[in-house]
Amino acid sequence: xxxxxxxxxxxxxxxxxSRKDIRRALDVSSKRIENNPLSVMARxxxxxxxxxxxxxxxxxxxxxLDYYIDKTMESVRKINGEAxxxxxxxxVFKLVEDLVGDPPKLVIKSKSMVTEELKLRQHLEEIxxxxxxxxxxxxxxxxxxxxxxxxxxxxxxxxxxxxxKLLSSIGVKxxxxxxxxxxxxxxxxxxxxxxxxxxxxxxxxxxxxADTGAVFLISNEGNIRNTTNxxxxxxxxxSVEKIMPNMEMAYKQALLQAANAGLYxxxxxxxxxxxxxxxxxxxSRVFGVHGPxxxxxxxxxxxxxxxxxxxYLWEQLLCIKCGRCQGVCPVWSLTGNFWGGEVYGGPMxxxxxxxxxxxxxxxxxxxxxxLCERCTEFCPMRIQLHKxxxxxxxxxxxxxxx
Ligand code: SF4
Numbered sequence: 405x406x407x408x409x410x411x412x413x414x415x416x417x418x419x420x421x422s423r424k425d426i427r428r429a430l431d432v433s434s435k436r437i438e439n440n441p442l443s444v445m446a447r448x449x450x451x452x453x454x455x456x457x458x459x460x461x462x463x464x465x466x467x468x469l470d471y472y473i474d475k476t477m478e479s480v481r482k483i484n485g486e487a488x489x490x491x492x493x494x495x496v497f498k499l500v501e502d503l504v505g506d507p508p509k510l511v512i513k514s515k516s517m518v519t520e521e522l523k524l525r526q527h528l529e530e531i532x533x534x535x536x537x538x539x540x541x542x543x544x545x546x547x548x549x550x551x552x553x554x555x556x557x558x559x560x561x562x563x564x565x566x567x568x569k570l571l572s573s574i575g576v577k578x579x580x581x582x583x584x585x586x587x588x589x590x591x592x593x594x595x596x597x598x599x600x601x602x603x604x605x606x607x608x609x610x611x612x613x614a615d616t617g618a619v620f621l622i623s624n625e626g627n628i629r630n631t632t633n634x635x636x637x638x639x640x641x642x643s644v645e646k647i648m649p650n651m652e653m654a655y656k657q658a659l660l661q662a663a664n665a666g667l668y669x670x671x672x673x674x675x676x677x678x679x680x681x682x683x684x685x686x687x688s689r690v691f692g693v694h695g696p697x698x699x700x701x702x703x704x705x706x707x708x709x710x711x712x713x714x715x716y717l718w719e720q721l722l723c724i725k726c727g728r729c730q731g732v733c734p735v736w737s738l739t740g741n742f743w744g745g746e747v748y749g750g751p752m753x754x755x756x757x758x759x760x761x762x763x764x765x766x767x768x769x770x771x772x773x774x775l776c777e778r779c780t781e782f783c784p785m786r787i788q789l790h791k792x793x794x795x796x797x798x799x800x801x802x803x804x805x806x
Contacts, residue, residue: 440666507532516608
């Protein structure tokens, strides 16, 4: 068993279960993550209809992925943006290094699972840039040197006390007695200057519309608007399965994701279609007014194409990363993403780990699943998550030595 690494995984999860601070934080948060989408979906009944429409549109894109990648890049260029396709993490690093320029530069980031997958922040820091996460939860993760614990709420496992300790360590003016409101205000003060001084803003993308090249970004904190609007260059790194055929379906996907994350309506939904510009003087177009003069889209594969025809794992590519399956999972609600791979955890994380880190690693995680099927029941994309997990369990036992 130890040759399969299962013992280490068991020990890690056992330790997590004994950590009172993690238990306390997850108890509160996982109930909210489970319950909030229920009331949202009940209140805005049209969202239910979006589920099948979005799934159908995503299936169409996956069936013709190369066509949609080309079409998206063409559309981005038509609106004066720059567009690239990157097959591997090294391809992304090379592009981003060239775009950011010689170190040291100040790079700000909004939360993005795909940049976590790439370990882009760590890479840019290693080559001499200063990188700052602007989402509060993700900033806490950066300071702690941990991985995100949920797709939408990365610091879901942290208590207020721990957040205060971490933020104090970087000079945010908070103390043991700070209320949540005071903490948030001080983070705002701390980040304000950084937003204006940053050389580059990097974001992910909740989705991108192939017909227009418009990038859709959801945010509640407002940090994404600052990150994508204030620095002179905005780089959006988006994994290829996030492409939607057109604006209508991209909009529906974004709303569906927000609703299933329990944050509806999202406070901000940004649609970024190329660089800012004006032609107000002599009708001559000048790029870069209040927004950046350069907007660059990088479409990242990262092994996803290898799974387009996989009997089970192709369905994971329909995932909109709303995190709903995590909130309803009895195992995740005890462990957070500690039960997961390098980046992705919980039910969706098992499939995503198979795609991004390999079937062998994911199959060990699958062993801890109870196969209760709640994830499948609640997934807005109707992904048969339990079948993916069952397949991975089977893979594990194929190599089992008795
Ligand atoms: S698998 Fe389904 S429920 Fe889980 S994050 Fe993806 S879309 Fe959401």
